Amino acid sequence: MDLGFDVVVTITGIVLVFLILILLMAIITLEGKIFDSMGTKKKAAKEAAKAPAAKPAAPVQQAAAAPAPQVEEGIPGDVVAAIMAAIHAMGNGKYTLKAVRRSKNGWGNAGVNDTTAPF
Structure with a gap:
């Protein structure tokens, strides 16, 4: 067996795993930001609809x-x-x-x- 080939395969595998982990981290972060913005939009819409209709009593x-x-x-x-x-x-x-x-x-x-x- 060729030792150089084994080293190349090992390094390629490690690099590939870390690149996929970084890609997954970016996807999850992006999803989180998208859902946060959707939540703030819904919350703002609820508050806008609720504000003129209800007056809080003392x-x-x-x-x-x-x-x-x-x-x-x-x-x-x-x-x-x-x-x-x-x-x-x-x-x-x-x-x-x-x-x-x-x-x-x-x-x-x-x-x-x-x-x-x-x-």
Whole structure:
């Protein structure tokens, strides 16, 4: 066997692999930029359509319009405020808190259901 031929084949293979990796990296980067620009265009179109139609109400007016939730005895006010803020943030203001009460520990029920579940 010729050692020179083996070296040429090895170097050609390594160069070819790295060139294809660079090409794949360029393609993936280009796709990312295309999808980012499409996303910003859609977001701008949504904001443009949404802006004249809806006026955000003042938080004081929303809080005054919503009835006070029924809170179980012993639950601190800061916990209720945190729960209300989380519900408001996750629901974009569509949901209101009606009641706050303590519940049983769900981990115990999960353990019972896990060990007694039929096969």
